[in-house]
Every structure is written in C-alpha cells, then in structure tokens.
Amino acid sequence: MKRTKLVNQLTELLKPFSISDYCPNGLQVEGAEEVKKIVTGVTASQALIDAAIEAGADTILVHHGFFWKGEDQTITGMKQRRIKALLENNINLIAYHLPLDVHPELGNNAQLAELLDISYERPLEPWNKNCVAVKGKLKTPMSLEAFAKLVEEKLDRKPLINEAGDHLIKTIAWCTGGGQSFIDMAASQGIDAYLTGEASEQTIHSSNEQSIHFIAAGHHATERYGAKALGEYLAKTYDLDVEFIDINNPV
Template identity: 80%
Template sequence: MQRKKLVNQLTELLKPFQINDFCPNGLQVEGKDNIKKVITGVTASQALIDVAVEKNADALLVHHGYFWKGEEQSITGMKKRRIQSLLTHDINLLAYHLPLDVHPELGNNAQLGKLLDLEIERPLEPWNKNSVAVKGKLKNPMTVAEFAKLIEDKLDRKPLVNQAGDHLIKTIAWCTGGGQSFIDLAASQGIDAYLTGEASEQTIHSSNEQGIHFFAAGHHATERYGVKALGEYLADKYDLDVEFVDINNPV
C-alpha cells in the first residue's frame, strides 16, 4: 500500500483536523513509499523501534509519537537516537493521539469500555463533540471490589482503588491515559465511579470528599486497545501485515 494512500485513509477515518491536539497527528517521520509490514504499539519508544527494525517493518503506528507542544525542539540525545533509527531503516512513523482516544468505535475509550462491558451513553462534556471522557453505565451493578477484580482480570494490572462510600457502581465515567482531572466533572454529575489511567495527589481527596469511587489502572494499560484495534482494522480492510507489540510499562 502506498504511504500517501494509507495516510489519506487514516485521515478520513480519524479526522485529526477536527481536534486541537498537543502534537501533530499523522505522518511524523517519513520512510519508504510502499508499506506492507506495520508494527503497532502504544508509544514510539526505542524498544518499540528496535522491534520494528528486527521485523523489517515499513511503518510504525502508535498512539504516543513525537514533537509535543512545550518539549525541547532540538533533536539531540534520546530524540536523536530514536529518529536516527527510523531514518536509517526507512521506517515511517504515524501517530494519532486525541483522534484515537475519541473515535467512537476504534478509540481507546470505546475499546476499554468494550473490554470491561461498559455501555457508553454520552460524552462527559456534552457541549464538546471531541470530549475525551465519556459517561456510561455497567450492564450489571457491581461493588468496588468486584469492579476492581474485573479490571485486574481484563487488563492484567492491579488498579489503584479508592472507595468513597458503600454504594454500588451503576453509573461510571472514564478517560484512558492521564485523565484524572475529569473526576470533579464526573462527581458534579452524580456519577458513582470514575476510571482512568493515572492519579494525582489531589485525586484521592476529590474522590473522598465528593463520594465518587476512583480507579486508576495505568496510563499504558488503559491505552493498549485503541491502536491495537486500529491495526486490526487496517489489516482486515487493506490486507496489510499488521502486528501489535506491547512494550510493558507499569505506569
């Protein structure tokens, strides 16, 4: 598949032009024109690049790429080594951040909800069509302990849990990755529990004082599923050789 066609198809699917993001979405590092083998993963770390090189990949497709707003612009040190590896082996780097979080079918929130059997009802910010947090419900109400066990079983990761009362979880809001700041908005809407990837010091106070259960299951662990689903979609639709590689990250 020609690189230009792949980029165009991903643009049409994920619509990055509709979202104000913290990084460029799409082709970040240009490699060879013809793409057959694609490695997908959460972050374009050196370890993931090394796997792409070992497997003779033509493209690396990730959720977390490079060139974030506010970062050092000089291409030195770690950034230089990563980009040099890609250029030396003529590997394309494609990255989709918020567009992959919010996609209604392939996105991180949608895929995490599917994995945990959660029903999405609406965006947590109904006034924002690109809200990166969603509101939904459990198909069957659970205790905090039961839901924590479900997360551990499905994500193979023991979550950080803060129980704020004795109420069952019927309604839930969630945002994969570093979405802990949305807990206050979830609490203001009377939602029973909030799930995300990370926690901050103030998050536990918000949970306790507003009576909303809180779960943090890992930034990496909650964001494995969008890029994996996107790769499977590409493999099925365009007959590409796509392989998801999970570089373990406990955070």
Template identity: 80%
Template sequence: MQRKKLVNHLNEFLKPFQIKDYCPNGLQVEGKTEIRKVITGVTASQALIDAAIEKQADAILVHHGYFWKGEDQTVTGMKKRRLQALLAHDINLLAYHLPLDVHPEVGNNAQLGKLLGLTTERPLEPWNSNSVAVKGKLSEPMSATDFAALIEQKLGRKPLLNQSGDHLIRTIAWCTGGGQSFIDLAASQGIDAYLTGEASEQTIHSSNEQQIHFFAAGHHATERYGAKALGEYLATQFDLDVEFVDIDNPV
C-alpha cells in the same frame, strides 16, 4: 500499499483536523513509499522501534508519537537516537493522539469500555462532541471491589482503588491515560465511579469528599487497545501485515 493512500485513509477515518491536540497527528517521520508491514504499539519508544527493525517493518503506528507542544526542539540524545534509527531503516512513523482516544469504534475509550463490558451513553462534556472522557453504565450494578477485580482480570494489573462509601456502581465515567482531572466533572453529574489511567495527589481528596469511587488502572494499560484495534481494522481494509507489539510499562 502506497504511504500516501494509507495516510489519507487514516486521516479520513480518525479525522484529526476536527480536534485541537498537543502534537502533530498523522505522518510524523517519512519512510518508505511502499508499506507492507506495519507494527502498532502504544508509544514510539526505542524498544518499539528496535522491534520494528527486527521485524523488518515499513511503518510504525502509535498513540504516543513525537514533537509534543512545549518540548525541547533540539534533536539530541534520546530524540536523536530514535529519529536516527527510523531514518536509517526508512521506517514511517504515524501517530494519532486525541483522535485515537475519542474514535467511537477503535478509540481507546471505546475499546476499554468494550473490554470491561461498559455501555457508553454520551461524552462526559455534553457540549463537546470530541470530549476525551465519556459517561456510561455497567450492565449490572457492582461493588467497587468487584469492579476493581474485573479490571485486574481484564487488564492484567491491579488498579489503584479509592473506595468512597459503600454504594454500588451503576453509572461510570472514564478516560484512558492521564485523565484524572475529569473526576470533578464526573462527581458534579452524580456519577458513581470514575476510571482513568493515572492519579494525582488531589484526585484522592476529590474522590473522598465527593463520594465517587476512583480507579487508576495505568496509563499504558488503559491505552493498549486503541492502536491494536486500529491496526486490526487496517488489516481488514488493505493487504497489510499488521502486528501489535506491547512494550510493557508499569505506569
């Protein structure tokens, strides 16, 4: 299909114009006009680019792309090598950051909730329809240790668990990736547990002092599912060969 048609469809589907972000969303590096093979992944790392080259992809679609606010604007070193590889092989790079976090169907939060059997009720920030954190509940109450075991089973990695008290988890808030700062907002709403990808030093104190269980399951591990689901959606809509490539990252 034509690149322009694909980009227009993704922009209409994900609506990046509604969200203030830290990077450009959509087409970041222009490649071939005609797209048949698409590689999806979490981050546009050199390893993912190399995989796309090997698989003769026309486009890469990721959650973490390039040109972040505040980064060095010079095209040198790692950035030069990545861009050089994309341009030399005429590969398009498309990236959607926050729009892919918040999408109600293929978004990272929605997909993680689905994987763990969580019901989404509303944004954690009720005043913000594009909140990157959400509030929901478990289908059945569960202990913190049992929920940690469920995360390990579903994500294939053992999460960091800070158990605060012995209360069961009925309500839960979550934000994939680096969403640890939302723990205080979750605690202020009386939520039983908070799940995200990363932890900061102060996160554990917040968990302990506000009696809210905390789980950090990995930035990469919690955000595998949005780009994969988005690619699967595109394959149902268009005549595209779409393949998800997971470049593992322990963080």
C-alpha cells in the same frame, strides 16, 4: 499500499482536525513510500522501534508519537537516537493521539468499555468537541471491589482504587491515559465511579469529598487497545500485514 494513501485513509477515519491536540497527528517521520509491514504499539519508544526493525516493518503506527507541545525542540539525545533509527531503516512513523482516544469504535475509550462490559452513553461534555472523557453504565452493577477485580483480570494490572462510600457502581465515567483531571466533572454529574489511567495527589481528595469511587488502572494498560484495534482494522480492510507489539510499561 502507498504511504500517502494509508495516511489519507487514516485521516478520513480518525478526523484529526476535528479536535485540538498537543502534537501533530498523522505522518511524523517519513520513511518507505510503499507500506508492506506495519507494527502498532502504544508509544514510539526506542524499544518499540527496535522491535519494529527486528520484525522487518516499514511503518510504525502508535498512540504516543513525537513532537509534543512544550518539549525541547532540538533533535538531541534520546529523540535523536529514535529518529536516527527510523531514518536509517526507512521506517514511517504515524501517530494519532486524541483522535485515537475518542474514535467511537476503534478508540481507546471505546475499546476499554468493550473490554470491561461498559455501555457507552455520551461524552461528559457533549457540547465540547475537545472533551475526551465519556460516561456510561456498567451492564451489570457491582461493588468497587468486584469492579477492581474485573479490571485486574482484563488488563493484567492491579489498579489503584479509592473507595468513597459503600454504593454500587451503576454509572461510570472514564478517560484512558492521564485523564484524572476529569474526576470533578464526573462527580458534578452524580456519577458513581471514575476510571482512568493515572492519579494525582488531589485526585483522592476529590474522590473522598465528592463520594465518587476512583480507579487508576495504568496509563499504558488502559491505552493498549486503540492502536491494536486500529491495526486489526487496517489488516482486515486493506489486507495489510500488521503486528501489534506491546512494550510493557508499569505506569
């Protein structure tokens, strides 16, 4: 498949221009014109780039790419080494951040819900197109302890939890990655528990004072599944050679 066709198909699928983001979505570093081997992963780290080179990939497709707002714009140090490796090996870097979080089938939020048997209802703020946090229900209501065990089993990661009362979890809101700031929005809607990747110091106070259970299951761990699902979709739809490589990150 031609690189241009692949990017066009991804743009049509993920609609990156429908949401305001902190980085460019789509092709970030240009490499081979003909796409034959794609490696997918969470973050375009040096370790993933090295693994893609070893795998003979001409394209890397990730959730966390380069060129974030507010970062140093110079191509030096770590960034220079990463980009140099891509250019020297003629590898395309394609990245989709928030568009991959919110896609209703292949997105990180949707894939995590499927993994944890959560029934999706709607975004926390359906009138706000930039709201990436969503809400739904557990298909089987359970205690925080039981849900934490399910999270640990499915994500292979012991989550940080904060119990705020003895109520069962029936309704739940979630946002993969660094979505802890949405806990207050979830609490204001009377939701039983909030699940995300990370925690801040104030998150625990919000949980305690608003009686909403809190679960932080890891930024990387909650965002493994969107890039993997997107790669599987490309392999099935376009008969492309796609390999997901998980570079573990404890955060």
